[in-house]
Amino acid sequence: MAEGENEVRWDGLCSRDSTTRETALENIRQIIVRKTECLRLMKETPYRPADGLSNAVSLDGLNKLLAHLLMLSKRCPFKDVREKSDFILKSVQELGIRIPRPLGQGPSRFIPEKEILQVGSEDAQMHTLFADSFAALGRLDNITLVMVFHPQYLESFLKTQHYLLQMDGPLPLHYRHYIGIMAAARHQCSYLVNLHVNDFLHVGGDPKWLNGLENAPQKLQNLGELNKVLAHRPWLITKEHIEGLLKAEEHSWSLAELVHAVVLLTHYHSLASFTFGCGISPEIHCDGGHTFRPPSVSNYCICDITNGNHSMDEMQVNSAGNVSVSDSFFEVEALMEKMKQLQECREEEEASQEEMASRFEIEKRESMFVFSSDDDEVTPARDVSRHFEDTSYGYKDFSRHGMHVPTFRVQDYCWEDHGYSLVNRLYPDVGQLIDEKFHIAYNLTYNTMAMHKDVDTSMLRRAIWNYIHCMFGIRYDDYDYGEINQLLDRSFKVYIKTVVCTPEKVTKRMYDSFWRQFKHSEKVHVNLLLIEARMQAELLYALRAITRYMT
Secondary structure: OOOOOOOOHHHHHHHOHHHHHHHHHHHHHHHHHHHHHHHHHHOOOOOOOOHHHHHHHHHHHHHHHHHHHHHHHHHHHOOHHHHHHHHHHHHHHHOOOOOOOEEEOOOOOOOHHHOOOOOOOOOOOHHHHHHHHHHHOOOOOHHHHHHHOHHHHHHHHHHHHHHHOOOHHHHOOHHHHHHHHHHHHOOOOOHHHHHHHHHHHOOOOOHHHHOOHHHHHHHHHHHHHHHHHHHHOHHHOOHHHHHHOOHHHHHEEEEEHHHHHHHHHHHHHHHHHHHOOOEEEOOOOOOOEEOOOOOOOOOHHHHHHOOOOHHHHHHHHHHHHHHOOHHHHHHHHHHHHHHHHHHHHHHHHOHHHHHHHHHHHHHHHHHHOOOOOOOOOOOOOOOHHHOOOOOOOOOOOOHHHHOOOOOOOOOOOOOOHHHHHHHHHOOOOOOHHHHHHHHHHHHHHOEEEEEEEEOOOOOHHHHHHHHHHOOOOOHHHOOOOOHHHHHHHHHHHHHHHHHHHOOOHHHHHHHHHHHOOOOOOOOOOOHHHHHHHHHHHHHHHHHHHHHHHHH
């Protein structure tokens, strides 16, 4: 736990029993009363130079507790905890001590807060899901609150993540969180890094490891190369990478440990994509999620402007100035018409295998030239980059500069027939959980498109999934890649490629510029497809390398 919180037991607040929660809250209240009284006495005592540092440390410790209480007052699924946390904060304020307030406009910088389900207004089924998540992690994070647009997927996601992080498995708990930190850091995702730094310390991880990857055990340092290649250029993974980890003498990984690590790496690479793709805000109790300063005139800071993350009102004015409602309405109608025409063409004629292969190569080649106008290098901050090596290593299109990587044919190695069974054999039940999550994301539909109902969206979902795999060199023999250019326009392709390959470069402008007439829930749905397709692509390359090593 962070300093200032280590004497506080938050665990009791996760209990389903209201009496246990009440006792825990009273203990927290008493600790805060003691700290505020201590601070008051320090202020009244004649100043000595040696006291300056002590006062600062005491105030910092109290501020961390108050920030945690602020999070509970807004995000705890238990009403009694929300109300009592708010009461304690107001009691502190009445003593003349400044209390924190949330920064930002809710769980996402891209989605208006009023469109996201508010904690406390959920139905009984959703409350159970919220309570389970809170009991497992001690928080209801912003990722969960954005994914709640799609409850069926969220339930599967939370179940899988809980199993990976907290249930019996080959790796010790602190290793799991550290691997999560390593994976998220590859995409400079400070949101996930901060969450798992706290979790790592909470389960007894050594704080020295957080000073940099070179301070972690050699076994984890050895995983750095696989993390790097898997995150940015998974098509380069070979059985030699696997052999190097399994035959490292006293620092060797077992096969079961390695599969657990690979699943964690791919999970957090993909979750970094979701975090940036949906503009997830910092957690209220973390850096950037709250402030002790009084409100200013403006709703956003200058850094938001330079990042393209303007306030909602301003973005709506800009959008209205550039795109009329009728133009975006026409986009939806045109897309539906293309889907209808493609369906008719499918029924009339079927392309030859040679033509299908040619269309794949054309789409793969064209995907290399899809990039954003904002495509500048992002320099990682030191507090994130210390968790990985080789900061300059990033995504590169696989056929650039004359380099040729053989096409990965799903008919030769696929998740359903090969990857699933390998994961389940070495890490029981996880293959089943991941498979369920893939299927829910791929098949999820409400039969709607923007303002239209009773629409079969399977063709569009398949185009999105296969386009992502195409960017990774993965080909389905039975798919006509000519459909992708018909269904996915350039602004959508830019968004997809950025979210999947370089998520740290996503801006609100990119999010707003595709599918302008579609609901936010539909754009979140797109992100679920992106992260699951990305995770499966990474897993296919890593698991194929493990299979080749084993045979």
